[in-house]
Amino acid sequence: MTGFTSIRGTTALVGVLGEPVQHSLSPVMQNAALQTMGLDWAFLALPAPAAELAAVVRGLEAMNCRGLNVTIPHKQAVAELCRELSPLAQQLGAVNTLVPIAGGGWHGTNTDVEGFCAPLRRGASNWSGKRAVVLGCGGSARAVVAGLVQLGFNDIQLAGRRPEALAAFLADCQPWAPQLQALPWSSDGLALAGALNQASLVVNTTPVGMASASNPQAAEACPLSDRHLAALQPSCWVYDIIYTPRPTQLLQRAASRGCRSLDGLDMLVEQGAAALRLWSGRNDVPVEVMRQALLEQLP
Template sequence: MITGTTQLLGVMGYPIEHSLSPVMHNAAIAALGIDYVYLPLLVSPENLAVAVAGCGAIGLQGFNVTIPHKQAIIPLLSEVSDLAQAIGAVNTVYRTAQGWGGTNTDVTGFLAPLLDFKKGRLEDGTAVILGNGGAARAVVAGCQQLNCAQIQVVGRNNEKLQAFLQSWEAPLSANLTVHTWDKLSALLPQADLLVNTTPIGMYPQLDASPLTAAEMAMLPAEAIAYDLIYRPRPTLFLQQAQAQGCMTLDGLEMLVQQGAAALSLWLQQDQRLQSDWRLQSDQQLQPQSVPVEIMRRSLLQQLG
C-alpha cells in the first residue's frame, strides 16, 4: 500500500518498459514489509539533467540507471565511487549531503555466479569478452577481480577498440588486450571464460548469436560461456555452448545480485530502518538480509 510516507526508488532509462527491475525490487520491498515503492522512470537523454535534479527535488531516496545514461549521468553527481570512476559507468545513485552520489553494482552482479570458480579454472585463466560497450566495462573489472591472467576484448571497430583500451588505467588495464572480430578463431581455443556483452540474441532476436556454430565449436568443452542477456532463456549463444558441453550462465543472476546490492545500499541510508539493521564493528550499517531468493523467484515467474 502506498501511503503519505512511502519512500520512492526507481530505475531511469530510455526505453524503460522492458526493465524487470521494478518486478524484483517491489517483490523484495513487500517481503521486507517496508514503506517503499520502486518505479520505472522513462527519461530521454536530452532530459537527463532536469530529471536528476527533479528526483532530488521530489525526494527520491535513490535510483538505478540503465541504458543510455550510465556514463552520461556521471557529471551530474556530486561524488562517484572509485570503482565507478575506474569503470566509467554508474548504475546506482544514492543521496549524499551534497546531492547525488553514484556507484556501480554491475561488477558485484557479474561476479556472483562465478565466485565458486575463482580458485579453479578462472584464476590465472583467459577471459574472452565479446563487445566493447558499456556492459563490457563491468565485465573487464570483474575479470580483474577474478585474477584472470589474460582479458581479451573483441569488437568490430578497431578505432573504438583502441579508445576502449586507452580509457583504462592501472591496475584495471593490466592484462587487457583488444582484438578485432577476425581474430576470434585464434582466441576462442584459449578461452576459459567466454562472455557475450553484446545485445545480439536478445528478445525478440531469438535466432541470433554473436558467434556462428563453427566459431563456437572452437571453444573448449571445459570453458564457461556467460551471456549477459536473460531473455530468452537460453539464448542461441548459450544453446551453442551447451552443444559443446560447456557450462553456461545467463544474465539473470547478474540482474538479481546487482539489484540486491543497490537495495542494500539505499536501505542502509534510511534512518527509520536503523533499528532493524545491525551496526558492525567497523561502524558501517549492514543489512541483516536482502531477500535475494524472493527477487530471483519474482524474475523467474515474470520470465515464465
Template sequence: MSHSLSPVMQNAALKVMGLDWSFMALPCSADDLASVLKGLEAVGCRGLNVTIPHKQAVSLLCKELSPLAQRLGAVNTLTPLPRGGWHGHNTDVEGFLAPLLQNHPDWSERRAVVVGCGGSARAVVAGLQDVNPSEITIVGRRAETLEPFCSSLQQGRPTNAVRLQPLLNNDPQLQTRIQQADLVVNTTPIGMSSHQPDQGPALPLGEDIWNNLSAHTVLYDLIYTPRPTPWLQRGETLGCRTYDGLEMLVQQGAAALRRWSGIDEIPVDVMRKAALKNLSHS
C-alpha cells in the same frame, strides 16, 4: 523502461523486508536527466537505478563518485548524500561476478574472452580485472572503438596487472583464443529475442567459430531473453557450463538495495523468483 524486471523484483524484496517504499520505472530523455535528478532529490527519493543510455551521462551529474564508478566512467546506482546531491556507484561489476565466483572462486591463471566493447562490457572487463586472470582478450568490430576501450580500462591499473588484449573479430587468432579460453562472455545483443534474423546469425561472431568449443569453457551471456539464448544452447550441447544475464540483473539489484537501505541481508531468492515469474508470463 516498460520491459524492465527491476520494479517487480525490487518491490518483491521491499515487501518482504517490511520497507514502506516503492520502486518505479521512470522514462527519461537525455535532455531531462539533470532536471529529473533534481526533482527526485527534492521529493526525498531514497535511491535510483540508472540504465542504458544514461549510465555515463549521469556520472557527470553526481556530486560524489565511488572509486569504481570513477574508474568505469559509468554509474547505475545513485544514493542521496546527507548534504544534498547524489553519490554514484556501479553495482554491475558485483552483479556480473556473483554467479562466477559462487561456482568458480579462483580465476587466477585463467584465460577470458569478452565479445563486444560497449557499455555493458566495461563492467564485465572491470570485474575480470579484479579476479586476476592470466589473459583478457576483448573482441570488437572496429579498431577505432576497441583500442580506446582497452586503453581507458587499463589506466590506473598497477603495471603488473593483466593487460587487455584487443582483437578484431576477423583476426585469424580469434579461433585459437576461443578454443583456449576458460571463460567467454557475450556482451553484445546478438541472440536477444528482439534480434531479427536478417541482422545476421543469432550467435555472436557467427556460428562456425563455436564448432570446436571446449567443454571446459564457461559461457556467460548477458542476455536473458530467450532463456537459454541460441549461443548458450550451443554451449550446453558441447558440455559447457553456462550462465545468462538474469542472475547478474538480480545480484546488481540486490547490491543497490543494500546501499539504499543500509541492510545487508537482502532476500535475493525472492527477487530471483519474482523476476523469473515475470519472465515466464511475458
C-alpha cells in the same frame, strides 16, 4: 508475491531512470524484495529524456527519493550530476546506482561489476590466472572487464568487429586493466577461434541473440559461428549477459559442447540486490525472492 501491497502517504520512492525504461524488469524484482523486507517503499520505472536528466535527478533529490538505478543511455551522463563518485565509478566512467548523501546530493557508484562477478564466484572458487574472451566492446563490456580484473584473470582478450571502437576501448581501460588485449574479429575468424580454444571463460556482451516482443526472430541468432563454437573446450564456461530468451542460442550451442553456462538473469538480480543493500543499509536483501519474481515474469 511480486510487489508492494499498498501505497500510502508515508511510502517513499526508489526507481530506475532510463530512456526508454518501460520495458525494465527492475520494478518486478525490487518491489518483491521491498515487500519481503517490510520497507514502505515503492520502486518505479521513471522515464528521463536526456535533455531533462539533470532536472529529473534534482527533482527526485528534492522529493527525498531513497535511491535510484540508472540504465541506458544515462550511465555516463549521470556521473556529472553526482556530488561524489566511488572509486569504481570513477574508474569506469559509468554510474548505475545513486545513493542520497546526508546534507544533499548523490553518491554515484556502480553495482554492475558486483552483479557480473557474483555468479562466477558461486560457480568456481578460483579464477585467478585464467584466460577470458569478451565478445563486444560496448558499454556493458567495461563492467565485464572490470569484473574479470577483480576476479584475477591474467589474460583478457576483447573481440570487436570495429577497429576504431576496439582501440578506443583499450585506450580507456588498459591503465587499470593492463592484461587486456585487442582481438580483431575478422571475416576468417582464425584469431578468435584460437583464443576461444584457450579460454576458461567466454562472455558475450553483444546484443546478438536477444529477443524482444517486436523482434522475436532475433532469438535465433548466435554471436559465434559454428567454427568458433567448435573451438570451445568442454571445460570452458560461457556467460551470456542476455536473458531473453533463456537460454540464448549461444548458451544452447555451448551446452551441446559440454560447456557450463550462465545468463544475464543472475547479473540483473545481483546488481539490483547490491543497490538495495546500499539504499537500505541492510544485508538481508532476499536475492532468491527477487530471482523468483523475475522467473515468474519471463516467458
